[in-house]
Amino acid sequence: MYGLSGASGRHFCLWCLVTQExxxxxxxxxxxxxxxxxxxxxxxxxxxxxxxxxxxxxxxxxxxxxxxxxxIPITQVCVPSLHLDLGIYLRFYNMFENTVDDLDKKINANGQLVKVLDETLQKINVHRQAYHGRSFVGNHVHKCLQDGNIDALTTSVIDKVESISPEFSSEATIICDKFNSLFKLFAKCHVGYSRSDYMDTEEIDELETNIDKLMEFYRHEFPNAKVSPKMHILEDHTVPWIRTWGFWVWFPWRTGRGACTC
Ligand SMILES: [Zn+2]
Known part of the structure; x- marks a missing residue:
């Protein structure tokens, strides 16, 4: 709609001229x-x-x-919060699943660790979209980001390792604790922007602090992982948009105030 070449372009962002690098x-x-x-x-x-x-x-x-x-001026284009949720959560979950899969191979668990993750998702009623790259939908992300469900996912892996190869328990705990923190930091951001009512300065400041904490943790704990275009939009453009308009447009088509890029 605004003529950009796409998320993989050097200057991928609609709101600013930052480069991927x-x-x-x-x-x-x-x-x-x-x-x-x-x-x-x-x-x-x-x-x-x-x-x-x-x-x-x-x-x-x-x-x-x-x-x-x-x-429509770019300052009025709503940051696509649902797409941020889906894209960022899928990215974090895939990182977690891949790390668990590496551990599975290391201890010859024959896929049991990834299987226990799938079983835990089923238990919390999250059925990934088999025909869409095993993606999540908005409601899944909301469920997966509840503190109790984050704990259920990470604990399921620790418990499984404890039962099949206890000598790797501490390694599993280190991995799972790190992802538990990542998911919980993202959950705080999700709660902060998944709303459509007026936000006061204190609430917006809190959201900004939570986004900064998430990004700091991600860069520090996962130095080889890239900041994706969606993470950039979360980091740079979510809070300024809310500060400009005073509220978050969770459903842009309902308020009619902004356009959505999706
Ligand atoms: Zn930007």
Missing amino acids: DSQQPRKQRFSQPRSLQGLSKDHNEFMTTGHGKLSNAKHYNNVINEVIFN
Whole structure:
């Protein structure tokens, strides 16, 4: 709708001109310039003329490859909270599952550890979408981010390792504790922005602190994992949007105040 080449582009973000590389650094340690409708038009013109409209040149024109369709200022475009939830949770869960799978192979558990995770999801009534890359839907994420369910998932792996290879219990506990913290930090952000009522300054400040704590933990504990475009949007654009409008648009089509990029 705003003509960008997509989430894998060098300048992937609709709200600012940050690069994938720079977005790996904490927000407070970098500068990123906001985009504007005028900037998008200018970049698109230059892409078509100087860049000859070639996709391989897109990165030199801030990845604007099509004309803007909607004349809605970017400051009014709602950050897509449901997509942030789904994308970020799936990313964290896959990281957890892959780490558990590595441990499974190391102790020759024949898939029992990943199986116990699946069984725990079933117990809390989360049935992943088998035909959509085993993705989650919004209601699943909400369930999976309840503290008790986070504990159930991580404890199930620790208990299984304890029963089949107790000598690896402490390793399993270290892994599970780390992911337990990651999920709980993300849960605090999820609770902070999954609402559509007015938020006062104190609540917005608390959300900002929780997002910063999550990002700090992620960068510190998972130094080889990348900050995804959705995590960048969470880190950089969620709180400014709420500060501008005073509330979060959980259902943008209901309020009619903003457009959604999804
Ligand atoms: Zn941005």
